[in-house]
Amino acid sequence: MRFDVNGVSVDAEPRPGQSARTLLRETGHVEVKKGCDAGDCGACSVLLDGEPTHSCIIPAMRLEGRAVTTAAGLAPGDDLHPVQEALAAGFGFQCGFCTPGMSVTASTLTADDLDDLDRRMKGNLCRCTGYRPIREAIRSSVLGPVRETGASAETGASAAAEGSAAAGACGSACAGHAGDDVASGPVAEDGRVGSSAVPEAARRIVQGREPFTFDEPVPGGPPLVLRVVTSPHAHARVRSIDTRAALAIPGVVAVLTHEDVPDLRYSTGRHEHRTDDPDDTRMLDDVVRHVGQRVVAVVGETAEAADAGCRAVRVEYDVLPAVFDAEEARLPGATLLHPDRTPEERVMEAGRNVVAGFHTGHGGDIDAALAASPTTVTGEWTSSRVTHAALETHGAVGWLDDDGRLVIRSSTQVPFLVRNELAHILEVSPDRIRVYATRVGGGFGGKQELFTEDLTALAVLKLGRPVAYEFSRTDQFVRASLRHPMRVRVTLGSAADGVLTAMKIDVLSDTGAYGNHAIGVLFHSCAESTTLYRVPVKWIDAEAVYTNNPPSGAFRGYGLGQVVFGVESALDALAVELDMDPFDLRRINAVREGDPLHPDEDEKYEEDLIWGSYGLDQCLDLAQDALARGNGVDAPPGWLVGEGMAASMIATMAPRGHIAHTTATLRPDGTYLLRVGTAEFGNGTSTVHRQIAATVLDAAPERLELWAADTDAVRHDTGAFASAGTVVAGKALFGACTVLRRRMVEIATELAGGDAGITPPLSEGMDVEFVASGVRVGATVVSWARIIAAAPADFRDGDGLVADGAEFGDLRSLAFNVHAARVAVDPETGTVKVLQSIQSADAGVVINPAQCRGQIEGGVAQALGGALYEEVLVEDGVVQNPVFRTYRVPQFADVPDTEVYFAETDDSLGPFGAKSMSESPYNPVGAAIGNAVSRAVGRRGYTLPFSRDRVWRLAGGA
Secondary structure, three states: OEEEEOOEEEEOOOOOOOEHHHHHHHOOOOOOOOOOOOOOOOOOEEEEOOEEEEHHHOEHHHHOOOEEEOHHHOOOOOOOOHHHHHHHHOOOOOOOOOHHHHHHHHOOOOHHHHHHHHHHOOOOOOOOOOOHHHHHHHHHHHHOOOOOOOHHHHHHHHHHHHHHHHHOOOOOOOEOOOOOOHHHOOEOOOOOOOOEOOOOOHHHHHHOOOOOOOOOOOOOOOOEEEEEEEOOOOOEEEEEEEOHHHHOOOOEEEEEOHHHOOOOOEOOEOOOOHHHOOOOEOOOOOEEOOOOOEEEEEEEOOHHHHHHHHHHOEEEEEEOOOOOOHHHHOOOOOOOOOOOOOHHHOOOEHHHOEEEEEEEEEOOOHHHHHHHOOEEEEEEEEEOOOOOOOOOOOEEEEEEOOOOOEEEEEOOOOHHHHHHHHHHHHOOOHHHEEEEOOOOOOOOOOOOEOOOHHHHHHHHHHHOOOEEEEOOHHHHHHOOOEEOOEEEEEEEEEOOOOOEEEEEEEEEEEEEOOOOOHHHHHHHHHHHHHHOEOOOEEEEEEEEEEOOOOOEEOOOOOOHHHHHHHHHHHHHHHHHHHOOOHHHHHHHHEOOOOOOOOOOOOOHHHOOEOOOOOOHHHHHHHHHHHHHHOOOOOOOOOOEEEEEEEEEEEEOOOOOOOOEEEEEEEOOOOOEEEEOOOOOOOOOHHHHHHHHHHHHHOOOHHHEEEEOOEOOOOOOEOOOOOOHHHHHHHHHHHHHHHHHHHHHHHHHHHHOOOOOOOOOOOOOOOOEEEEOOEEEEOOEEEEHHHHHHHOOHHHEEOOEEEEEEEEOOOOEOEEEEEEEEEEEEOOOOOOEEEEEEEEEEOOEOOOOHHHHHHHHHHHHHHHHHHHHOOOOOEEOOEEOOOOOOOOOOOOHHHOOOEEEEEOOOOOOOOHHHEOOOOOHHHOOHHHHHHHHHHHHHOOOOOEOOOOHHHHHHHHHHO
């Protein structure tokens, strides 16, 4: 059949049952993305005869004779459509995976659609941005670049400006309300630190031309397709596998079972120290421990052949007893998931399904301290499973290069850790494996796992041909990791004036069938959430247990959000009991700069924390002032209104070392090659790294080339998690660029006849200047080529002058966030509407204000989903809502604009005084929303999310 794509005629022969999305991608239009293949997310949106359409649910046959327009064809040539221009310039994306589809739908809107924007855009989901910059981009593209005139935006912006002046704590980098252009920071002309430099890839992203994992050709031709047969049982032993029928299907190349994989156990969770996670997973196992666990891998010439092969495999099981309740799982006599594990293998008590636990505290007898306290509050708070909902699913494609090395291109946050573990599993030297990531379509901790790379690598090595393995959206729900559901019991004691006297915490974490991240999440969740407050007597009991539920894993905040929900809710209950302002209760009890952070020798997991800076006091003031000002948004008549707040603290990187090696190379033409290991998945590190280099090297952005997320690029990088992209990799790059600058100035000074030992400044102040053609020393300009030619051999790398940088994460600073909210509750339906959302953040010196604001807004939006809507429902180990249609990812209409305020701090550890700010915005939101809802209805809520049915009951509906 024939159809047009972006004005060009295409001849194609669709296969039976094929969708328009896959056909378009096969014809080279990889700007059409796969997010769900169910018509729910909009990543695949195209214009079909001018109408926005989800191409994943259109049969390919229906394209015949029709005109398709993709994001790459909305404007002639390399030009951008006005909405694409606005999205690119206005930070209307982060990871960018949803952006091509978003721009396609938005391109059809007119001024008449703006009042109905939430409905018109509801079919396009964004997990990263929080929608505010997208909404602004659409409005500005339709109306022109003018500020919004709605009452809420106008009031919020002006009030924010007044409030920041009054508080004396909100610098020029603060962001007020949507439409507050000045507050977003100046748009960078030179890309230096402190300006809102637009990401270098912005124009490519809005057109869909920036490649993601499956968007680039594979050497050796189209890859084979890998699919898996999964377990229908929560716990069973494989009795037999019959693969004969599958192997007889035309196009099936191989069928792999547990007999074909290494007899070795490892963890899908990846950390700098591989022993941080229990080795309890086998590539394909003869015992399955959760519904959806992979049992057989089928490799086919096409997806259709591989799927047919999977259907033809026959597996017989001996079903085993299963346990789904975390409390029951740790009781003596409960069914053991991993009976062969021992305490020496990082399992605390294998006989009780306990992966890890600790029981520690300080100050004496906790029960006696609570009994002696004039006021006590106690409660049990629970949080649900949440999926990361990154629009790009897990996936990997692999092949052998010309030297026979295994190459894996993966949607990973941790390419070096993946490479090292593949080498361990496959018994191959690490230098025989290359792992790299293109741009990654969202991570949020979920891609700190090894879910697809292992089977892909094994299949490539066995078959000698390229192989691709890509998760479906349902796979993401049933086989990828979810946020750890936790039960958190909190008891607080206080004096009459609100001073805390005792804190008792009991945490139970359900890690599911495997222990990936169970240990780290358990320790981290209890650490900063309780260390935030000065309490003379404290005791923590915490355990993580195996169950036959889907596996839990790393998720934004790494467990803090769950325990913060309990602690901050208990503090709010205490404030109500004492009739005290909740902000004042935090001021009285929160740690202050200089306080000891290690009151007990048993808490050595926090011994590397230092006071690099302190901004909690400012954050409390900024949030409280903004809440007091309001924003002019009223509740609907008859709805109940409540205000809530919560605070959180987080270390600026992972404990026990987070390593990054970098290099910076001057080339003869005056351009620089920057090499880092960190992956870009919407965290903004690629932009921040360019800004750091531009500032240190006095270089325009167009002179900087960045090579990132590739194990061939640098010696090692732990990875982009724990918000380490700025404070670890960024600091390492700062070091490399600083050394390179010093070498250039020393050589140029010597060549110009000056003092060879001169130390260059990072700002003006001496008669040395970096100009377009070289380094000016006095009146002499020494060219880049001369500098390189005169460099000692050990400073040279090919035809360039090179310098290395490294950071090892030996010390960690602390960052703070405060969230405040005003909500309205409809007691008749349980509906919650967020009237005002505020977050103040202690981010140190903000390297890119608009980008950092976006990270906070996106973290808040994701947390609002977890606070109000999102819950992976599991019954007897089976996920009941494994698609976006039944799992509520927040849409345009669900997310209010969040007012963002930055404290003025300058951190002693971070580059240019910066702190991390990708994970932490998530952590206080659920508690703040819960506290606001509880105050609105006059009864305390104890379960996340505060869904309509729960809130209806809470408000007296049952």
